Amino acid sequence: MSDVSGGWAIETTNLTRKFGAQTAVDGIGFQVARGEVFGFLGPNGAGKTTTLRMLCGLLRPTAGEIRVAGADVLREPVKAKARIGYLDEQPFLYPHLTGREFLDFVAALYSVAAADRDDRADRLLAALDLADRQHDLVAGYSQGMRQRIGLAALLIHEPEVLFLDEPTNGLDPRSARLVRNLIEELAVAGRTVVLSTHILGIAQALCHRIAIMDGGHIVAIGTIADLQRQAGVSDANLEDLFLRLTAESGAESLWVAES
Amino acid sequence: MPSNPVGVIAVALVRADLQGAWNRLRQRRAATVLMIAVLAGLIVALGAVFSAGVAVAHLGTQLAPGAVEAMLTFAFTALAVVMLVFGFSTVVSVFYADRDLLLIAAAPVSTGAIFLARLLRASWANSLTAAMLLFALWGFGAGSRQGAGYFGAALILALAEVVALTSLQVILLALAVRALPATRIKDGANILAAFAATIFYVGWLAFRAPGTGLSSQAQTLAEVMRGFAVIGRRMRIFPTSWPAQALAGWGTASSTSWLLQTLAFAIALALVAYLLFRATFLPGLAAFLETAPGGRRFGRGLARTGEALSATAAIVRKDWLTLRRDGRRLVRLLPGAVLAFAYPLLFFRSSHSSGFWVIGFVPWFLAQIFGLPSVAAERQGLHLLRLASISPLRLLWAKTLASALPVVGLSVVAAVLTIAVQGFSSQSWWIVASTVWLAMGFTLISVGAGAIAPRLEVDDPRRSVGLEGVLVALLGALVFGGLSVAGFGVLYISFTLAGRTDPMAAVWVSLLPAWTAAAAGLMLAAAVLPPAAVLVAGARWLTGREP
Numbered sequence: 001m002s003d004v005s006g007g008w009a010i011e012t013t014n015l016t017r018k019f020g021a022q023t024a025v026d027g028i029g030f031q032v033a034r035g036e037v038f039g040f041l042g043p044n045g046a047g048k049t050t051t052l053r054m055l056c057g058l059l060r061p062t063a064g065e066i067r068v069a070g071a072d073v074l075r076e077p078v079k080a081k082a083r084i085g086y087l088d089e090q091p092f093l094y095p096h097l098t099g100r101e102f103l104d105f106v107a108a109l110y111s112v113a114a115a116d117r118d119d120r121a122d123r124l125l126a127a128l129d130l131a132d133r134q135h136d137l138v139a140g141y142s143q144g145m146r147q148r149i150g151l152a153a154l155l156i157h158e159p160e161v162l163f164l165d166e167p168t169n170g171l172d173p174r175s176a177r178l179v180r181n182l183i184e185e186l187a188v189a190g191r192t193v194v195l196s197t198h199i200l201g202i203a204q205a206l207c208h209r210i211a212i213m214d215g216g217h218i219v220a221i222g223t224i225a226d227l228q229r230q231a232g233v234s235d236a237n238l239e240d241l242f243l244r245l246t247a248e249s250g251a252e253s254l255w256v257a258e259s
Numbered sequence: 260m261p262s263n264p265v266g267v268i269a270v271a272l273v274r275a276d277l278q279g280a281w282n283r284l285r286q287r288r289a290a291t292v293l294m295i296a297v298l299a300g301l302i303v304a305l306g307a308v309f310s311a312g313v314a315v316a317h318l319g320t321q322l323a324p325g326a327v328e329a330m331l332t333f334a335f336t337a338l339a340v341v342m343l344v345f346g347f348s349t350v351v352s353v354f355y356a357d358r359d360l361l362l363i364a365a366a367p368v369s370t371g372a373i374f375l376a377r378l379l380r381a382s383w384a385n386s387l388t389a390a391m392l393l394f395a396l397w398g399f400g401a402g403s404r405q406g407a408g409y410f411g412a413a414l415i416l417a418l419a420e421v422v423a424l425t426s427l428q429v430i431l432l433a434l435a436v437r438a439l440p441a442t443r444i445k446d447g448a449n450i451l452a453a454f455a456a457t458i459f460y461v462g463w464l465a466f467r468a469p470g471t472g473l474s475s476q477a478q479t480l481a482e483v484m485r486g487f488a489v490i491g492r493r494m495r496i497f498p499t500s501w502p503a504q505a506l507a508g509w510g511t512a513s514s515t516s517w518l519l520q521t522l523a524f525a526i527a528l529a530l531v532a533y534l535l536f537r538a539t540f541l542p543g544l545a546a547f548l549e550t551a552p553g554g555r556r557f558g559r560g561l562a563r564t565g566e567a568l569s570a571t572a573a574i575v576r577k578d579w580l581t582l583r584r585d586g587r588r589l590v591r592l593l594p595g596a597v598l599a600f601a602y603p604l605l606f607f608r609s610s611h612s613s614g615f616w617v618i619g620f621v622p623w624f625l626a627q628i629f630g631l632p633s634v635a636a637e638r639q640g641l642h643l644l645r646l647a648s649i650s651p652l653r654l655l656w657a658k659t660l661a662s663a664l665p666v667v668g669l670s671v672v673a674a675v676l677t678i679a680v681q682g683f684s685s686q687s688w689w690i691v692a693s694t695v696w697l698a699m700g701f702t703l704i705s706v707g708a709g710a711i712a713p714r715l716e717v718d719d720p721r722r723s724v725g726l727e728g729v730l731v732a733l734l735g736a737l738v739f740g741g742l743s744v745a746g747f748g749v750l751y752i753s754f755t756l757a758g759r760t761d762p763m764a765a766v767w768v769s770l771l772p773a774w775t776a777a778a779a780g781l782m783l784a785a786a787v788l789p790p791a792a793v794l795v796a797g798a799r800w801l802t803g804r805e806p
Contacts, residue, residue, distance in 0.1 A: 053805075056646065057645075057646070058642055058645060058646065058805065059805050060805065077648065078648040081646055081647065081648040082648065084646070086646055088639075088642070090639070092639045092640050092641075092642050092643040092646075093639075093640075094577065094581060094640055096580065096581040096584040096585045097577060097580060097581065101577070101580065104568070104573070105573050105574075105577050106643070106647070107568075108568040108569065108570055108572070108573030109570050109573060109643070109644065109647035109649060110647050111570070114568075137584065153643075
């Protein structure tokens with residue numbers, strides 16, 4: 001992780017989002033350093049996706065401030081978005097374009113120069129193992145290929161800060177490994193990566209720091225050691241910490257009644 | 260595990276469909292309001308067609324004995340054409356392309372039960388049109404004081420027609436699934452649906468137009484009735500005349516045989532449809548739901564190597580590529596586009612016909628087809644554009660450019676065809692100029708209105724804009740069209756008067772600047788006010804849109 005002398009890559013204060021009477025995110029605040037891989041963990045409905053979407057300017061917060069890569073997301077959205085890349089859980093793709101055409105399209109949206117566009121597209125397609133299928137329609141791609149072309153599109157304008165919502169969702173082990181390696185390489189290259197995931201192993205392996213969300217709040221934040229301290233246990237792994245810090249459900253065994 | 264009878268499974272499937280529809284209705288307040296409005300409108304419409312049926316019973320028999328059967332044939336054939344034109348995509352979805360079919364196909368349910376449930380669902384989609392026909396038939400029965408048997412027979416015959424037509428569409432689709440290679444099934448079925456629907460509709464227009472007395476504006480009711488009698492005689496070759504003959508001569512011995520013949524025909528078609536569906540269900544499912552790999556490759560990219568594309572150009576080019584490749588969307592757009600060619604040829608056979616349909620209707624119609632759903636067609640891609648900081652007005656501009664190409668192009672083709680049919684005159688330039696003007700304006704308005712309430716979750720472009728957007732599009736087009744027609748009218752009249760050689764000519768010439776200024780004011784108002792208002796409203800909606 002880079003030091004923070006160059007300023008924070010992400011700063012938020014009192015970030016709140018309400019949907020009608022329901023508060024999805026309730027006054028959270030945190031900072032992420034440049035070059036840091038920062039993870040969001042939490043049960044379904046904890047507010048992770050809402051938080052990511054607010055951070056990248058897709059959702060307007062009900063209250064709060066957000067600065068990403070030095071730009072105020074709410075007051076300077078164009079400046080901020082040019083420095084941001086966001087990969088949704090279900091990537092926004094055009095099924096009737098080929099993979100290559102989709103990259104060209106996204107490059108044009110982000111005003112990537114023609115010479116850079118071709119070079120970057122070639123490199124990304126090769127790195128993400130899509131070169132052979134670049135002239136196939138996205139509609140014919142598997143889930144893993146869709147996720148990878150979404151990642152390529154995310155990187156075509158070389159953003160400073162990347163937001164990845166469940167980037168390994170539905171991927172086979174090989175594709176998941178590819179994505180994990182890519183995240184590590186991006187971090188080494190100085191990019192800031194914020195990822196939301198349910199896979200605790202990925203979070204533990206990749207993230208410098210982790211925020212655990214529950215019910216719209218950050219219930220714990222920091223390195224694994226910090227989380228252990230906050231949970232009051234010294235030798236727990238991330239799964240134990242997660243279950244301890246989030247509300248454990250009282251689900252009964254399905255088979256108890258029948259046995 | 261004991262297997263349930265076909266009927267029980269079919270009822271369970273239909274109940275799930277109805278429960279889903281009811282839940283959707285309860286969740287969305289706007290949908291409930293819309294449904295109440297539609298029901299109120301439906302009651303009025305059903306009352307109107309019932310009254311029309313009563314009137315036909317009273318008048319038709321007095322004026323021309325053969326006209327009643329002809330009008331009933333006309334009604335049954337009209338239902339058939341409407342179902343074929345608008346129902347094909349429904350049949351594709353219901354029988355092969357809905358995602359819930361995967362769940363049903365994986366369950367231990369017989370193909371017979373699936374076919375039965377889906378036949379009912381597809382028929383339900385046509386029930387509104389069938390209800391109009393049924394109330395017209397009942398009105399006719401009431402007017403001609405028929406017994407209870409007539410009313411029951413009318414109900415049975417209307418249902419039989421719906422079942423027969425739905426089955427016919429399933430047969431055509433199943434044949435496409437059987438005949439085509441797996442990678443081409445979807446395209447083939449879509450093309451079949453588009454062309455069959457278009458051919459039926461254009462054929463229907465062509466069939467009823469010449470020599471019937473109806474196409475050249477009949478002057479009297481007697482002429483209208485004689486026209487219907489001519490149509491009736493021509494249409495006796497179609498099975499849609501069988502139910503008409505059963506009802507027109509209800510109570511006679513032949514009416515029962517026509518009734519039975521109609522029922523037998525519907526059952527036979529349903530049986531053939533079932534047999535073909537049983538053989539093609541799984542391959543069709545694989546093709547339409549893309550559970551099998553496509554394997555088609557495209558060489559050319561969106562941009563050539565080294566070519567810089569602006570965001571606007573990229574969106575326009577992407578829309579064109581998508582339109583060409585998205586067979587399902589193309590199918591839904593193609594019939595409308597073909598009509599732009601068909602209308603002038605069918606309606607402008609005489610030089611006395613006004614150019615209204617070309618100048619006004621065709622550009623408006625094409626703008627509704629291509630412009631209105633263009634923003635909604637982005638679907639989740641809208642969020643990608645938002646992430647890339649594409650401003651709403653820039654998006655609307657790109658969508659306008661992409662839509663204007665087919666709208667203006669096809670409108671001009673329709674105008675030129677009209678001029679070619681009617682013969683070139685001094686008015687021809689006015690027709691072309693006003694067509695281009697209206698096509699551009701209608702496109703701007705429809706694109707803007709389409710951004711007001713896009714339904715990003717809906718795949719079908721005909722349903723991808725909410726009621727608010729459709730109403731704004733209609734209102735905006737009405738205001739724009741009204742102001743434009745007034746402006747062109749003032750300009751045309753002033754030039755015509757100024758060109759006269761009577762003693763008042765000098766007066767008209769002196770007034771020409773004032774006339775021209777008035778026309779320019781009206782045109783300016785038309786060009787600025789409605790499009791700007793709709794585009795700003797659309798842009799505001801897009802700005803506030805959240806995933």
